[in-house]
Amino acid sequence: MLPKSLCLIFVGILFSHAGFTQINDKDTLNQSNTEKRLEEVIIFGPEKKQQKLLSSPNSITTIDKNQMQNLRIWEINQIRGIAPNFNLAHSGDNRNIASIRGIVTTSYDQAVATYIDGVTQFNLDTYIPQLNDIESIEIIRGAQGTFYGRNSMGGVINIITQVPNNKPSLLADITVGNRGQKRSSIHFKSALIKNKLFLRSSFLLDAKNGFYSNDFTKDAYDKQTQRLANVQLKYLMKNNWSLQADFKNYTGNNKGAFPLNADLESAFKNPFQLSQNQTTAMNDQTNNLSLILQHKGSKANITLQTSYQQNYRFYDNTLDADFSPYTIIGIFNNYGKSYNNVKALTNELRIQSSDTKNNKLKWSTGLFQYTNSSPTKQATVFGKDAGFIGIPDTDFSLIAHNLSKTNGAAGYGHATYPITEKLSMQAGLRLDYEERSLTVRSEYEKQPYPAFPIVSDTTGQKNYVAFHPNLV
Helix, strand or coil, rough: CCCCCCCEEEEEEEEECCCCCCHHHHHHHHHHHHHHHCCEEECCCCCCCEEEHHCCCCCCEEEHHHHHHHCCCCCCHHHHHCCCEEEEECCCCCCCCEEEECCCCCCCCEEEEECCCCCEEECCCCCCCCCCCCCEEEECCCCCHHHCCCCCEEEEEEEEEEECCCCCEEEEEEEEECCCCCCEEEEEEEEEEECEEEEEEEEEEEEEEECECCCCEEEEEECCCEEEEEEEEECCCHHHHEEEEEEEEEEEECCCCCCCCCCCHHHHCCCCCECCCCCEEEEEEEEEEEEEEEEEEEEEEEEEEEEEEEEEEEECEEECCCCCCCCEEEEEEECCCCCCCEEEEEEEEEEEEEECCCCCEEEEEEEEEEEEEEEEEEEEEECCCCCHHHHCCCEEEEEEEEEEEEEEEEEEEEEEECCCCCCEEEEEEEEEEEEEEEEEEEEECCCCCCCCEEEEEHHHEEEEEEEEEEEE
């Protein structure tokens, strides 16, 4: 019988080329000296380009793939105990709220931006919580408005995936533990055309029974299954041009998205226990597609990237919103793919000075544009026990129709000039413009009668301008 503490069985299968090398004493000595030296850490960094960690004046914590494997970091919220002044948490729905140095917001537009391979994760709906085939993670603390703009007041989380090369490799692993934990993944990397076209693909399956039990159903509460598929193609063209295409597909089936109690006393008296009578599954379907065109020149580097992100989230049935064994309030949103289907499109053009030793002035400039559409239809369902909270009616729904649209653009520039070998001056600025609109209407529904409007279509619009100067 498995103990209560997590017991894991790890099976790794690695296929690679094998060979034999004659080793003499000199080789052994050189190898020993090499092992004593720490490898130089290269980061993507606050300036959206590769640089040495030691040369950056920012507060940055890096986590490499070896640390992730040793610490069994499988989901992004598990990095919260590694970096100082940094926290990640979610209520059970895998939409993580990030906090750096106390700067945090519960809005879906976060105060800490998350990037994967240089592409922003637009908001919490298009966010992918699982980690697979990761090379490193960087946590940049402090405002990064010049380069990263919106949602980076607290800092930035940079996730960098592994890069394929000419040597083919296949890695598979299976992990089994108590509480129904089952996790398996497979990774394949190879060159389809040597020195030209590279492929990286991976698939992950994660299932678990969770930690909470439901006294009402006498069963585990937060059972969930998550799947993540990644495919990357990178083509190296002539004259130092490259084109990279990434596709990520995430699906989640979460039977206990909100393991909450109705009051504080119950939560502390019976930890990891709850009693909810309206049980259902939350389904997530997320697709991320990005294209990155890059050129490395003798005087300047050019990056042009575009990304499309989409998330469809719905509950199979009514979700318990009173967190009790009574039928007081619930949430229902399963009205088809025309609703609760978030879509975001981003584009960025970035031009930076090349990394040459005789080029003292390091500069960057760019344009960023985004479009977001979020149509929602969601019912607040008042059940047979609605009178417990003073509602004079029972078994009815208030249905909210919302259509949110956001369009924005930004331009930015940044420069660094060394005054001495150990002292440099930085200056930058960013100008953001955003348009937002929200159209709402509400209906009253009491089945079997048809719904009728109680609030007609109402639209509000607002424009925003933000200016971010920076001098260090």
